[in-house]
Amino acid sequence: MAEKNKKLRHVGFIMDGNGRWAKKRNKPRTFGHKKGADAIIDVLEECFDSGVEVVSLYAFSTENWSRPKDEIDTIFDLLGTFLKKYSKKLFEKKSRLVISGDLSPVSKELRERCERLMADTAHFTDHVLNIALNYGSRVELVRAFNSLKDKQGDITEEDISGALYTKGLPDIDLVVRTSGEMRLSNFFLWQCAYAEYYFTDVLWPDFNKEQTKKAIEWFYSRNRRFGGIENA
Ligand code: FPP
Numbered sequence: 001m002a003e004k005n006k007k008l009r010h011v012g013f014i015m016d017g018n019g020r021w022a023k024k025r026n027k028p029r030t031f032g033h034k035k036g037a038d039a040i041i042d043v044l045e046e047c048f049d050s051g052v053e054v055v056s057l058y059a060f061s062t063e064n065w066s067r068p069k070d071e072i073d074t075i076f077d078l079l080g081t082f083l084k085k086y087s088k089k090l091f092e093k094k095s096r097l098v099i100s101g102d103l104s105p106v107s108k109e110l111r112e113r114c115e116r117l118m119a120d121t122a123h124f125t126d127h128v129l130n131i132a133l134n135y136g137s138r139v140e141l142v143r144a145f146n147s148l149k150d151k152q153g154d155i156t157e158e159d160i161s162g163a164l165y166t167k168g169l170p171d172i173d174l175v176v177r178t179s180g181e182m183r184l185s186n187f188f189l190w191q192c193a194y195a196e197y198y199f200t201d202v203l204w205p206d207f208n209k210e211q212t213k214k215a216i217e218w219f220y221s222r223n224r225r226f227g228g229i230e231n232a
Contacts, residue, residue: 017179017203
């Protein structure tokens with residue numbers, strides 16, 4: 001249901017292609033993840049400066065546990081380092097951190113850092129950074145349905161939306177997936193029901209402010225076309 005001149009409130013990024021980026025340079029996959037983590041800062045800045053309210057990042061899926069242990073450890077280390085570095089920005093920009101996913105299997109240190117930062121930024125309303133960590137949309141939906149099973153009367157869409165990790169956030173308007181793959185990969189299936197999908201061959205470590213701007217411009221051009229006759 002794309003609407004004419006719909007405002008871009010929520011962008012979701014499926015950050016794909018770190019491994020291929022590294023392989024092209026004869027480097028280990030972990031090097032690609034490091035560069036991928038570095039790329040996030042500029043992408044967030046461009047989104048928030050362009051008026052986007054919520055950015056969701058797919059950092060680690062429930063399926064990613066099948067990767068080699070050193071790669072998993074690197075991704076979690078990068079997340080910890082990123083949160084340490086980015087926490088200052090969250091306060092500066094009055095941005096709330098949301099972590100979507102089950103934190104119970106991650107290290108105590110990372111879990112506590114996430115929980116502390118979520119609690120300390122919970123009152124901010126200017127922007128939201130939502131990180132999908134040990135996240136899978138089907139698991140999220142099952143968890144939501146189970147939490148509603150004792151509800152009296154019919155379950156509504158609002159009940160389900162309110163039982164997801166993204167409770168209170170607007171639906172995703174734009175999904176950006178890098179590296180040429182055209183799949184949703186269990187990324188916020190419920191929240192993406194009306195999203196536009198932007199696929200680019202650019203590998204995530206090369207995704208930058210310019211690329212972000214292009215995706216945002218594409219979203220607005222797409223919605224204008226969908227709305228039919230301008231000024232009607
Ligand atoms: C997909 O590329 C990327 C991931 C599974 C991990 C994404 C993680 C980061 C960018 C770093 C940590 C996150 C944050 C929020 C600081 P891939 O490894 O599947 O690439 P490939 O398809 O080329 O192998």
